[in-house]
Amino acid sequence: VDAGIMAKAQARLDNKTKPVGSLGRLEEFARRYAAMTGTPDPVLGKKVIFTFAADHGVVEEGVSAFPKEVTVQMVLNFLNGGAGINVLSRHVGAEVRVVDMGVDHEFGEVPGLIGRKVARGTRNFAKGPAMTREEAIAALEVGIELANGCRAQGVTMAGTGEMGIANTTAASAIIAAFSGCTVADVTHRGTGINDGALNHKIKIIEQALAVNRPDPKDPIDVLAKVGGLEIAGIAGLVLGCAANRMPVVVDGFISTSGALIACELCPAVKEYLFAAHESVEIGHRFMLERIGAEPILDLQLRLGEGTGAALAMGLVEAGVKILKEMATFAEAGVAEGEY
Amino acid sequence: VDAGIMAKAQARLDNKTKPVGSLGRLEEFARRYAAMTGTPDPVLGKKVIFTFAADHGVVEEGVSAFPKEVTVQMVLNFLNGGAGINVLSRHVGAEVRVVDMGVDHEFGEVPGLIGRKVARGTRNFAKGPAMTREEAIAALEVGIELANGCRAQGVTMAGTGEMGIANTTAASAIIAAFSGCTVADVTHRGTGINDGALNHKIKIIEQALAVNRPDPKDPIDVLAKVGGLEIAGIAGLVLGCAANRMPVVVDGFISTSGALIACELCPAVKEYLFAAHESVEIGHRFMLERIGAEPILDLQLRLGEGTGAALAMGLVEAGVKILKEMATFAEAGVAEGEY
Numbered sequence: 001v002d003a004g005i006m007a008k009a010q011a012r013l014d015n016k017t018k019p020v021g022s023l024g025r026l027e028e029f030a031r032r033y034a035a036m037t038g039t040p041d042p043v044l045g046k047k048v049i050f051t052f053a054a055d056h057g058v059v060e061e062g063v064s065a066f067p068k069e070v071t072v073q074m075v076l077n078f079l080n081g082g083a084g085i086n087v088l089s090r091h092v093g094a095e096v097r098v099v100d101m102g103v104d105h106e107f108g109e110v111p112g113l114i115g116r117k118v119a120r121g122t123r124n125f126a127k128g129p130a131m132t133r134e135e136a137i138a139a140l141e142v143g144i145e146l147a148n149g150c151r152a153q154g155v156t157m158a159g160t161g162e163m164g165i166a167n168t169t170a171a172s173a174i175i176a177a178f179s180g181c182t183v184a185d186v187t188h189r190g191t192g193i194n195d196g197a198l199n200h201k202i203k204i205i206e207q208a209l210a211v212n213r214p215d216p217k218d219p220i221d222v223l224a225k226v227g228g229l230e231i232a233g234i235a236g237l238v239l240g241c242a243a244n245r246m247p248v249v250v251d252g253f254i255s256t257s258g259a260l261i262a263c264e265l266c267p268a269v270k271e272y273l274f275a276a277h278e279s280v281e282i283g284h285r286f287m288l289e290r291i292g293a294e295p296i297l298d299l300q301l302r303l304g305e306g307t308g309a310a311l312a313m314g315l316v317e318a319g320v321k322i323l324k325e326m327a328t329f330a331e332a333g334v335a336e337g338e339y
Numbered sequence: 340v341d342a343g344i345m346a347k348a349q350a351r352l353d354n355k356t357k358p359v360g361s362l363g364r365l366e367e368f369a370r371r372y373a374a375m376t377g378t379p380d381p382v383l384g385k386k387v388i389f390t391f392a393a394d395h396g397v398v399e400e401g402v403s404a405f406p407k408e409v410t411v412q413m414v415l416n417f418l419n420g421g422a423g424i425n426v427l428s429r430h431v432g433a434e435v436r437v438v439d440m441g442v443d444h445e446f447g448e449v450p451g452l453i454g455r456k457v458a459r460g461t462r463n464f465a466k467g468p469a470m471t472r473e474e475a476i477a478a479l480e481v482g483i484e485l486a487n488g489c490r491a492q493g494v495t496m497a498g499t500g501e502m503g504i505a506n507t508t509a510a511s512a513i514i515a516a517f518s519g520c521t522v523a524d525v526t527h528r529g530t531g532i533n534d535g536a537l538n539h540k541i542k543i544i545e546q547a548l549a550v551n552r553p554d555p556k557d558p559i560d561v562l563a564k565v566g567g568l569e570i571a572g573i574a575g576l577v578l579g580c581a582a583n584r585m586p587v588v589v590d591g592f593i594s595t596s597g598a599l600i601a602c603e604l605c606p607a608v609k610e611y612l613f614a615a616h617e618s619v620e621i622g623h624r625f626m627l628e629r630i631g632a633e634p635i636l637d638l639q640l641r642l643g644e645g646t647g648a649a650l651a652m653g654l655v656e657a658g659v660k661i662l663k664e665m666a667t668f669a670e671a672g673v674a675e676g677e678y
Binding site: 332 | 355356357358359360361362363364365404405406408409412413415416419421422423425426427429430431530531532533619635636637638639640641642646650653654656657660661664665666670671672673674675676677678
């Protein structure tokens with residue numbers, strides 16, 4: 001991003017009727033948003049959360065507290081407006097777009113569903129690669145294409161979300177592959193598994209890494225071997241947003257694994273994303289450190305779907321409104337401070 | 340509050356289409372809001388931020404980076420909609436009500452200003468009591484009366500805010516008086532004073548405590564001797580909200596000093612408040628510990644006015660909407676988890 005525009009935005013903030021710097025991270029959001037979009041007076045248009053859904057072959061290893069059918073059921077819940085992401089998106093004035101990246105179900109024509117199925121779920125990565133390299137690239141391209149479509153639709157900020165039973169298993173495998181952390185250090189309870197199931201999940205991920213040997217220098221290899229189709233969609237969306245100079249708010253653990261793939265492919269992408277929140281999942285902070293992002297919220301969330309991203313988008317927008325709407329000292333006839 | 344209603348609200352949350360507990364603090368906000376209001380299906384009505392303004396005699400000791408006139412100027416900025424609190428309140432759909440508790444200026448008839456002036460500012464508490472006990476009680480009663488008026492107006496959640504040049508000096512003195520911490524441990528830079536001015540501010544507060552000897556067992560004594568008229572208004576509002584079973588979102592350092600007075604007067608009040616955010620002011624965490632509140636946001640804010648409260652109200656409301664609007668497993672036909 002352009003450091004000059006960031007400085008211009010901060011200078012504008014410093015003229016507002018408040019002590020310099022006193023709105024803390026709201027000012028950070030405003031100047032970064034300005035720099036991302038390339039103007040010290042950025043536009044606030046439509047906000048969209050993309051919720052990518054896909055199934056995971058590794059679910060057959062018993063790594064989740066929920067049965068695989070829940071992926072399909074929750075997609076229908078999203079389309080009916082009854083899920084957490086619907087409630088929170090309505091609350092902040094964002095639209096939810098649900099993308100079928102690879103759910104193991106033929107939905108047919110369902111109003112509102114964006115059908116971009118690359119495969120009917122991944123294969124069980126405890127036994128071999130989750131996807132072919134071609135499938136991973138095709139899924140990345142779906143996300144890029146969705147980002148490319150935003151500008152013409154008046155969308156000015158995107159958020160990421162996902163649904164896919166067993167996808168914390170994939171996200172933990174991804175951060176373990178890149179960071180070299182032990183699997184136990186980056187693996188947690190997902191939707192709420194007990195101690196025995198957690199130990200089993202750790203063993204399955206260790207096995208997956210041993211069987212597949214993903215190459216951390218080749219992010220697409222990591223994505224294909226131990227990732228997921230919805231994670232690839234998120235990675236593509238993040239790449240596409242950065243290419244289009246559009247701020248993207250990345251949700252929690254699984255979304256950040258997608259953003260991490262994008263950042264490992266192209267480190268410049270880091271400048272275009274906001275980390276929505278700090279997840280309860282213990283592997284999340286290793287991802288955030290790697291992409292150099294400071295989470296906006298810490299509400300002990302672990303639902304996914306884009307729920308944290310929706311709330312954080314509201315806060316980013318609040319920061320930009322400070323830049324756009326607050327009166328200056330001169331406009332309001334207020335005396336400035338002497339520090 | 341009624342533990343039975345809190346449990347009923349949590350049971351309702353546990354039936355929503357998400358892993359149990361996965362919305363973390365949003366669920367806490369929802370069940371506490373339910374318990375405060377006395378129903379597992381609480382109403383979301385109007386949100387109001389009360390921004391109390393007053394001047395401080397101690398300003399003549401040179402404790403602030405800004406001149407005293409800024410209190411008046413900012414009140415007019417609030418009424419014109421140009422301040423940070425106006426921007427953030429509009430963003431979350433809250434109304435701002437500006438209350439003149441004791442600004443050293445005769446406003447005359449100004450549209451929108453709620454005139455409740457108890458005195459033209461406090462006296463310089465470095466030399467003697469800031470207020471008489473009668474003035475402190477009169478100012479408390481203003482806040483109580485404003486809270487009492489809310490229900491009939493359809494207000495269901497209140498937030499606190501303030502404006503008063505030099506009021507971090509009063510807030511630091513209050514927490515020092517109650518906690519027994521050293522003044523240096525609870526005193527910070529306010530609007531942004533430099534090192535020399537900070538040392539001077541600490542000495543002035545030490546002098547104020549030595550001269551006035553506020554009695555920590557008598558919260559009204561503390562308020563009268565080293566508090567402020569806007570702080571008294573906030574304390575009264577918090578007391579009044581609790582008495583009316585209305586949730587109140589307490590902003591940062593100065594607001595929390597008011598909430599602390601209320602909690603020291605009546606500990607049951609603690610159950611009716613939300614702590615909006617963790618302030619940059621170092622004394623804030625001692626206040627939060629004392630009232631047993633966990634802040635919702637940490638955005639490095641130090642503006643006051645109610646800015647953090649406005650943003651936090653939006654998050655509390657989001658939690659309540661989860662309780663009210665999300666589909667249950669049965670409604671959505673989603674399978675439940677086995678933990």
